[in-house]
Amino acid sequence: MTQQASKLVIVTEKLLLKKIAKIIDEAGATGYTVVDAGGKGSRNVRSSGQPTISDTYSNIKIEVLTPNRDMAVKISDEVAAQFFDDYSGIAYLCSVMEVLHAHKF
C-alpha cells in the first residue's frame, strides 16, 4: 500500500530551524526530517563539519513530506518570503513520491 506525496527540501541556516519548524507545523504537515548539511551555494562554501567557533555558520537540510503539492508550496513560499532575503537558503520540491511503510504522514 503506497501513498502519493510531495517532498519539499529546504537547505538553510541552522539558526532558523525553530522558526521554520513552526511554519511547517502551522501548514499542517505531520512531520519533518532534519540533517546537518554542507556544500556550496550562491553565497559561499560551507563545510558539512561543524564550524569551530559558533553554530551560526552551520547549515541544515529539512525534508518535509506533504500529502499534496499545495501544502509544500505554501510552506516554501512562507519560508522564502520570511527569510531568504537575509539568510542563505534554497527550497526545492520533488513531486510524486511514493511513501512506503508509513502509518500516517
Add this chain to the structure above:
Amino acid sequence: MDFLSDFFTLFLGKLQSPTLGFLIGGVVVAAVNSRLAIPDPIYKFIVFMLLIKVGLSGGIAIRNANLLEMLLPAVFAMIVGILIVFIGRYTLAKLPKVKVVDAIATAGLFGAVSGSTLAAGLTILESESITYEPWAAALYPFMDIPALVTAIVLASIYISKQRDTADEALSKQEYLSKQPVTAGGYPSEQGITASGYPRKQPERVKIWPIVKESLQGSALSALLLGLALGILTRPESVYESFFDPLFRGLLSILMLVMGMEAAARIGELRKAGQWYALYAFFAPLLHGFIAFGFGMIAHYTTEFSLGGVVILAVIAASSSDISGPPTLRAGIPSANPSAYIGSSTAVGTPVALALGIPLFISLAQALG
C-alpha cells in the same frame, strides 16, 4: 621617560606568557595549512569549564564581599557597552563602501564580551599576582547585553528609516508573483525587509527577547551558573581539586584554537574590506583605554582596585565570539555575518589578547 621604559620592559615580558605563545602558535599552525585540529566539542567544553571556573571563584569570593562597591563599575560597564556601539556607528559606518547595518552589527559584536578573552585576562592577572575584586568577572553581562541591545535597536531604527525613504518596497504578494524565489543575493535591491525581532512590526524592537537570548547563551549561562553555585553552595572541594588546576592548561588549548580560527577567518575579512580590518585592529585598544579611563575614575572615587580596572578594560577590548554572533544574526538579519564575525575573530580577538591584555596590565603596574 622612566615610566615609558618601565612600561615597555613590562610589556615585552607579557608577550612571552604561555597564553599569548599558544595563540601565536595557533595562527602559525593554521597559516601553514596544517591539518592539526582541535575537535569542536572539546572547544565548547573548554569554554564551559573556563567560565564555570571563573563563576565559581567569583561566587565563592562574593559571599563576604560588599556588593555595593560593584554599583559604579557596573554602571560604567553599561555606559562603555553602549558607547562602543555609538563609536562604531559614527566612525566605521561613515567610511566609504561600508554598509551601515554591517557596521552597526560589527560595533555590537565588539561591544559584546568574549568569555575566553576574559578568562585569559584573569589568568595573566593572577600570574602577575595583581589583586582584583572577586565580583569583577560578573561585570561581563553588564557590558555584553547593553551593547547587543543597542546595536539591534540602532540597526532596526536605521532599517525602518531606510524603508520609509525607499521609493516603494515590494509587498510580499508582488514579490512572490514577480520572481521565482531563489536564495537571494545579498542585499536585496528593493530595500531590506527586516524580519528580525519581532516579525509583525519591524519598526518596534522588543528588548526582552534580546536580553533573554543573551542570558541563555552558552557562555553567559555557564558564568552565571558558576556564580550561583559559588554563592549558594559550598563547591570549594571540587573547585580546588578539579576546576582550578585544569584551568591554565585548558586555557592554553583554547588559545591555540582561537589562533587557528583567527587565521582561518582572515580570508573572510578580506572579502569584507580593508576598513573592517582597520576598525578591528584599533577598536579593541580604543575601547579598552576608554574603559580603563572609566575604571580609573572608579579607582579614585570608590577604591576600585587596579586589577578590577584592568578587567573592565579587557572586557571592553574583547569582542564576543560564541554567544554574540547568533544573537546578532537573528537580531540584524540583513547584516553580513562575514563582516562582523570576520572582523571579530580574525583581528579583534587576537589584538585584544596579544596587545590589549599586556598593555592594560603594564599600564596598571606602571600606575600602581
